[in-house]
Amino acid sequence: MSTIENQSILQLRDVTKIFARGTVDEVKALDSVNLDVYDQDFVTIIGSNGAGKSTLLNIIAGVFPPERGGKVIINGDDVTNLEEYRRAAYVGRVWQEPEVGTARKLSLEENLSLALLRARPRGLRIAINKKRRQLFCEALARLGLGLEDRLDTPAGTLSGGQRQALALVMATISRPAILLLDEHIATLDPKTAQTVLQLSDIIVKREKMTTIMVTHNMEIALRYGDRLIMMHEGRIVVDMGEADKKTLTVSDLVTAFERAAGEQFKDDTILLSPR
Amino acid sequence: MDVAGSLLSMSWYEGLVFGLVAIGVYFTFRVLSFPDLSVDGTFPLGGAIAAVLIVSGVNPFVATLGAFGGGLGAGLVTGLLNTRLRISALLAGILMMVALYSVNLRIMGRANVPLLREVTSFDMVAQILGVKSGMAVSIGFVLVVVFIFVAALNWFLRTEIGLALRATGDNEQMVRGLGADTNKTVLLGCSLSNGLVALAGALVAQNQGFSDVGMGIGMIVMGLASVIIGEGVFRPRGITSILLACLGGTFLYRLFINIALRLGMAPGDLKLITAVLVIIVLAVPYVRKKIRHEWLPPAVRW
Numbered sequence: 422m423s424t425i426e427n428q429s430i431l432q433l434r435d436v437t438k439i440f441a442r443g444t445v446d447e448v449k450a451l452d453s454v455n456l457d458v459y460d461q462d463f464v465t466i467i468g469s470n471g472a473g474k475s476t477l478l479n480i481i482a483g484v485f486p487p488e489r490g491g492k493v494i495i496n497g498d499d500v501t502n503l504e505e506y507r508r509a510a511y512v513g514r515v516w517q518e519p520e521v522g523t524a525r526k527l528s529l530e531e532n533l534s535l536a537l538l539r540a541r542p543r544g545l546r547i548a549i550n551k552k553r554r555q556l557f558c559e560a561l562a563r564l565g566l567g568l569e570d571r572l573d574t575p576a577g578t579l580s581g582g583q584r585q586a587l588a589l590v591m592a593t594i595s596r597p598a599i600l601l602l603d604e605h606i607a608t609l610d611p612k613t614a615q616t617v618l619q620l621s622d623i624i625v626k627r628e629k630m631t632t633i634m635v636t637h638n639m640e641i642a643l644r645y646g647d648r649l650i651m652m653h654e655g656r657i658v659v660d661m662g663e664a665d666k667k668t669l670t671v672s673d674l675v676t677a678f679e680r681a682a683g684e685q686f687k688d689d690t691i692l693l694s695p696r
Numbered sequence: 697m698d699v700a701g702s703l704l705s706m707s708w709y710e711g712l713v714f715g716l717v718a719i720g721v722y723f724t725f726r727v728l729s730f731p732d733l734s735v736d737g738t739f740p741l742g743g744a745i746a747a748v749l750i751v752s753g754v755n756p757f758v759a760t761l762g763a764f765g766g767g768l769g770a771g772l773v774t775g776l777l778n779t780r781l782r783i784s785a786l787l788a789g790i791l792m793m794v795a796l797y798s799v800n801l802r803i804m805g806r807a808n809v810p811l812l813r814e815v816t817s818f819d820m821v822a823q824i825l826g827v828k829s830g831m832a833v834s835i836g837f838v839l840v841v842v843f844i845f846v847a848a849l850n851w852f853l854r855t856e857i858g859l860a861l862r863a864t865g866d867n868e869q870m871v872r873g874l875g876a877d878t879n880k881t882v883l884l885g886c887s888l889s890n891g892l893v894a895l896a897g898a899l900v901a902q903n904q905g906f907s908d909v910g911m912g913i914g915m916i917v918m919g920l921a922s923v924i925i926g927e928g929v930f931r932p933r934g935i936t937s938i939l940l941a942c943l944g945g946t947f948l949y950r951l952f953i954n955i956a957l958r959l960g961m962a963p964g965d966l967k968l969i970t971a972v973l974v975i976i977v978l979a980v981p982y983v984r985k986k987i988r989h990e991w992l993p994p995a996v997r998w
């Protein structure tokens with residue numbers, strides 16, 4: 422885990438989220454979560470279905486606010502009640518489905534231009550100029566997928582993996598304070614998933630992004646990032662830093678989970694998920 | 697003038713003026729994915745505002761701009777019904793269409809305001825040029841108006857705000873995630889769309905010499921038909937070609953209608969034929985899949 426003198430990027434204080442409150446379907450998706458993420462942390466989050474991982478990211482991104490009393494602080498600013506679109510300056514995000522992160526009918530450069538203006542007021546300047554096109558070209562060229570030659574084709578014509586790679590560039594091009602990756606390789610075939618994962622790792626390191634990555638795969642959670650969090654029933658049950666992580670195996674992780682959650686580990690979808 | 701010539705020039709004029717309606721419909725249906733039916737009410741609203749202002753002595757150009765402004769306002773209300781009160785786009789449009797019928801009657805004070813004795817924008821243009829009013833003047837004036845508005849739109853849609861607007865109908869969640877308020881882009885889009893439609897209504901009323909409370913009936917379907925024809929025939933890619941395809945589609949649609957009328961189609965059947973045309977085009981992809989036994993999702997109801 423990062424040292425104390427490191428700058429705190431994200432602070433969650435007593436964050437609870439209850440869905441369908443007061444009905445028979447009431448779910449406590451998050452249960453008084455406290456979390457501190459420091460500058461350039463690369464956190465991987467793991468947990469069974471319904472553990473509250475996506476809800477946690479949604480709270481950080483401002484899709485919905487936490488219950489009363491909870492606080493979300495990014496870069497020292499209290500953003501708890503800031504609407505999603507106003508919070509975009511702080512948060513870049515890649516979703517599980519490639520369709521969500523990119524606009525199908527718009528060209529690659531139009532998508533990137535939208536992303537570039539994440540933190541700036543939009544005005545009546547022409548959205549794409551020479552300088553910006555140059556910037557997009559360079560950013561895409563670094564992916565090594567040849568996308569820089571297809572700046573004016575619609576994003577909908579790209580493959581799922583290419584779209585996720587584009588979404589990654591879009592999420593990071595304007596350097597938000599924090600990058601959220603929510604199972605962003607889950608719908609890709611194993612080989613493409615590996616490529617996109619490696620690209621994510623490269624971009625995170627090069628851009629020195631503070632990152633939270635949700636994954637279903639324990640191996641990936643162990644191999645990538647420098648801090649690992651495990652969630653269970655809306656709570657953080659394991660939180661370990663780089664030193665602990667290095668020596669850890671999947672079976673250690675299962676043991677840690679059993680001890681923390683206080684129950685037999687039975688969700689084998691996590692264990693058996695392919696590399 | 698020979699028959700073919702008059703058919704063509706009529707279609708030219710109508711293609712341009714109703715092309716504004718098609719562009720408005722394109723804006724909501726295609727760009728925003730907001731099926732806005734208030735068009736049937738904002739078209740006569742434009743006619744009503746222009747007619748009443750002209751009759752009360754306002755400069756006809758100013759009256760025409762006033763109609764454009766009225767349309768902007770009405771579109772804004774449709775958008776607000778959806779974004780603020782969460783009424784579905786379809787219902788918001790229908791509510792506005794119905795409400796505007798009464799509003800238009802109130803504005804005009806009766807069902808029909810004649811403009812034959814008034815000096816309209818078209819008469820002014822003819823006066824300034826020192827020629828007699830006629831088809832040539834009508835086409836020329838409408839061409840200039842359409843050119844100005846299409847050029848402005850062509851520019852606007854490429855700006856940073858315009859880009860956010862175009863992305864809204866494509867992927868609203870992403871646009872919000874990238875820091876643009878999609879409620880505002882929807883309001884802006886609805887407003888502009890209905891402004892264009894009202895502008896067309898104002899021009900039509902002045903050209904035909906009266907404004908009538910019923911002149912908007914079926915306007916949405918005609919606009920859709922024009923858009924569909926334009927997309928199908930010209931297969932536009934890029935903003936400029938899409939705007940031009942809307943105009944081209946309207947021209948072809950009007951030409952088709954004018955020929956049918958000349959061949960003896962009863963004018964009353966026009967809306968039925970248009971509706972059938974749109975139904976056929978919308979049903980083709982479904983029927984094609986059905987024949988190929990492809991899986992089909994259940995029909996969209998909302």
Ligand SMILES: Nc1ncnc2c1ncn2[C@@H]1O[C@H](COP(=O)(O)OP(=O)(O)OP(=O)(O)O)[C@@H](O)[C@H]1O
Nearest residue numbers: 440441448450468469470471472473474475476477
């Ligand atoms: N919008 C919502 N409305 C109602 N309940 C919800 C909503 N979103 C999530 N939930 C519930 O909250 C709980 C946590 O869901 P969440 O999506 O955060 O889990 P997750 O850890 O991301 O799971 P998965 O691994 O399946 O993606 C679940 O029980 C889920 O059913």
Ligand SMILES: [Mg+2]
Nearest residue numbers: 474475476603
């Ligand atoms: Mg999830």
